[in-house]
Amino acid sequence: MDEPELPDDLPENVTEPLRRAIGSRYLTYALSTIMHRALPDARDGLKPVHRRILYAMRELRLSSSGGFRKSAKISGDVMGNYHPHGDAAIYDAMARLAQDFAVRYPLVDGQGNFGNIDGDNPAAARYTEARMTAAAEALLEGLSEDAVDFRDNYDGTLTEPVVLPAAFPNLLANGASGIAVGMATNIPPHNLHELVGACLHLIKHPEARDDTLLDHVKGPDFPTGGVIVESPESMRESYRTGRGAFRLRARWEIEEQGRGQWVIVVTEIPYQVQKSKLIEKLAELIQARKVPILADVRDESADDVRIVLEPRSRNVDADVLMGTLFRLSDLEVRFSMNMNVLIDGRTPKVCSLKEVLRAFLDHRREVLLRRSRYRLGKIDARLEVLEGYIVAFLNLDRVIAIIRSEDQPKPVLMAEFALTEVQAEAILNMRLRSLRKLEEMELKRERDDLLIERAGLEDLLADDGLQWARIAEQLREVRKAFGEGAPGGARRTGFAEAIEMAEVPIEAMIDREPITVVCSKMGWIRAMKGHLADGAPLKFKDGDEGRFVLHAETTDRLIVVGSNGRFYTLPAANLPGGRGMGEPLRLMVDLPNDAGIVALLLHQPGRRLLVASSAGDGFVVPEDEVLAQTRGGKQVLNVRAPVRALLCKPVSGDHVACVGENRKVLVFPLSELPEMGRGKGVRMQKFKDGGLSDAITFRLADGLSWQDPAGRTRVQSDLTEWLGKRAGTGRMAPRGFPRDNHFG
Structure with a gap:
């Protein structure tokens, strides 16, 4: 067979600027995504894939009172006749229309495993069957009576409806979500009974304000229930502008167990929260001891949701416990609303409640x-x-x-x-x-x-x-x-005023008990019960030995100073028990492997700390400003390799004494060191070579003291020889000063 002849004047190559070539093609893609994929039509509330699924089911005569057909047959017909995309995407869209926990008024009646609230996926299309629901038939009613326009399908062999007749406002009843190019939509589901009431009011009063429509539409009605704790003023503004957010909480109740014992039972969880992941998060909070007053979490759900939360003791305040969990887990979520829809199937617009109903x-x-x-x-x-x-x-x-x-x-x-x-x-x-x-x-x-x-x-x-x-x-x-008189038509999501509990510090949730914090040279840390006497025998791993031993209480916080200049905060209640050798400190905070531990301090509010680097730069920092909120810690002393953070000591006195690696000692007033929250610091002592060995603060009137090799305390009262200005070189250390160049 001969190939068709091409015109002689057809150019071999077409040249155009890259910007125009990419721009025009990207614009075509963007328009296709906005109009034919991601945004729902304001009239029937459906995206093309959902509309084609329902139309194909109608063509297969899968009425709500008829028989079921294999989902593979349905998705195959949709793909072959109307929607030339992947069958997996079509089946996923169809399965979602059948999930009563995802769609307020399901449009597909599924038989078989269509997924669950735990987040498990539906079974393969060859195993499940489906048909339309009565709600879907209401959307299609009148299709054979020229109610809407039809257009050719993708290959011109069949026709499909441009929009469905839609007997009820499906856009708001079932909601929608989608991400297009440069815009997105997210509409929560609502109660059909209330929507019809608002429509009837709008028919009677075409100029009705959004506020009067909210007398009928109380707010979103999520299929999984829950409690909306958003203020009425905020909700009014959201519906007036088409943008906003709703705070949605789980529904819970106290269940008495007898003998004064009780548990909290969560019966409804927020919309689009996977139950299994929620329980994993709650279990992590217990394991990390972030909510010490919570002892256990159990999933006792069957067809309904039943999550049991067990308090640490009967004296725990349930409102405080739930308030903490609302802050730290998905028992409370914020559902964003963005009513971006296609008006007349062509124009994307962020609409108010009134505009959508109109x-x-x-x-x-x-x-x-x-x-x-x-x-x-x-x-x-x-x-x-x-x-x-x-x-x-x-x-x-x-x-x-x-x-x-x-x-x-x-x-x-x-x-x-x-x-x-x-x-x-x-x-x-x-x-x-x-x-x-x-x-x-x-x-x-x-x-x-x-x-x-x-x-x-x-x-x-x-x-x-x-x-x-x-x-x-x-x-x-x-x-x-x-409506509300039909099965499943009653409102599921309630409303309540958000009683904001003052954030209870973790210390207030912990039983106050004495402990001894032990940290080894290799960085293994543990908490022994009670205050151990000085010199009490302690066991360590082979090749390891003790380094820090502190008397503390379970409500205290520890400050860990790394040689990288970062300060880390560690609640004492989170430390492992003293039965074993403890756990590596690096697993509890994000201390890099190449950074060592410089100091381990017990936090005392209002105290000041002297920090210095090996190069001899330092400053004074308020201890309250070094507390870190995350595992990553807080950068306080800025150092650059090979310089490292050398020391961190509490400030007491009016003078600073420095000793360098060259054994020269310098004493200068503490007032010459600046107080900063973060930085490199100022030069404390000048060195010809080497760096800083140690520094200490003291009262000049009491003299400078240190321990000699025999363990006796030596005091140098007359420091005239070593007194000077900050950043001086100093003089050789007094007779009897330790050979390790440390004040002890």
Whole structure:
């Protein structure tokens, strides 16, 4: 077969600027994503994939009262006929429409494993079956009566609806979420009974304000229930602007266990929170001792949600416990609302509650008018046929004679009785059984009924008031079918005022007990019960030995100073017990492997600390400013390798004594050191070579003391020889100063 010839003037290469080439193609992609994938239509609240799934199920005649079909068959039909994308994506979208914990009014009735609130995935499409629900049928009602426009499918072999008739405001009833290019949408589900009430109010008062609509729509109604604790003012503003957020909490209650014991039972969890991950998070909080008053968490859920929280003791305040858990876990979430929808299927816009309901009502009016005109055309066609039948009955003998005698009876009938071609064809196709006298009476009665219906339709098409009255009547029927009186129609999400508990410090939740903190040279830390006597025997791993031993209490906080200049905070209650050798300190804070531990201090509020680097730079820092809130710690002393943080000591006295690696000692007033929150510091002592060995603060009047090699305390009272200005070189250390160049 010969290849088709190409035009001679077709260029081999097309050259255009890269910016224009990429820009035009990206814009095409962006528009496709916005209009045909990510944003829902304000009229039926559906994205194209959901609309195509429901239409394909209708074509398969999967009614709510009929049989089920394999999900693989449904997703295959959707993919082959209307939605040329992956079958996994189509099945996922269909499965979500069947999940009663994800969709407030499910549109698919699933049979088999369609996933659960724990976050487990649905079974494969070949194992599950599905059909439409009554709510889905309400969205499709009128589709065969020219209620909406149809367009060609992707390959032009079939047609699909541009939008569904939508008997109820599905956009708000079931909500929607999606991420497009440069914009996104996130709409919470609402209660259908309340939405219909707001629609009826808007029909009666077209100029109604958003505030009056909120007398009907109280707020979101999530399928998993929960309690909304957002303020009414904030919710009003969210619905007025189309953007905002709602604080949603789990529903809980206290369950008595007898003998004064009690537990907290969570019966409803926030929307889109996976129960299994929530319980994992609660278990982590217990293990990390972040909520010391919580002892245990158990999942006793069956078909319903039942999470049992066991307090540490009966004296725990339940409100304090739940307030802490609301802050630290997904028992409280913030659901963001962004009502970004396609108006008339074309224009993306962030709409208010009133604008969304107005778009739905205008769509319902257009559907009503189109269905009425369609019905009017059907009535006119039927009346034409009935008039012909009646003529035939009035002239029955002559009609039979013509049919028996004429070779071409149709033109003769049309000429003799002034019939149209449609009427003549209908008479010729009439069955002999229809020639009964009773049938003639039925035809006249049908004609009269159709004439009455036709007159009603003409009145409806001519009168706006009648149209809105009919729409209101249809909405009341929907409310009766799916409202609060129907199964599952009652509001599930409650409202409450957020009683904000003052943040209780962890110390207040911990039983105060004496402990001895032991940290070895290799960085293994533990907490021994009680205050051990000085010199008490302690066990360490082979090759390891003790370094820090502190008397503390379980409510205290420890400050760990790393040689990288970062300060880490560690609650004493989080330390491992003293039965074993403890745990590496590096597992509790993010201390790098190449950084050593410089100091381990017991935090004392209001105290000041002297910090210095090996290069001899230092400053004074308030201890309250070095506390870190995270595992990563807080950078206080800025150092750059090979310089490292050398010391951190509490400040007491009025002078500073420094000793360098060259054994020169310098004493200068403490007032010459600045007080800072973070920095490199200032030069404390000047060295020709080497660096700083140690520094200490003391009262000049008491003299400078140190311990000699024999363990005796030596005091140098006259320090005139070593007194000087900060950043001086100093003089050689006094006689008897330790050879390790440390003050002890």
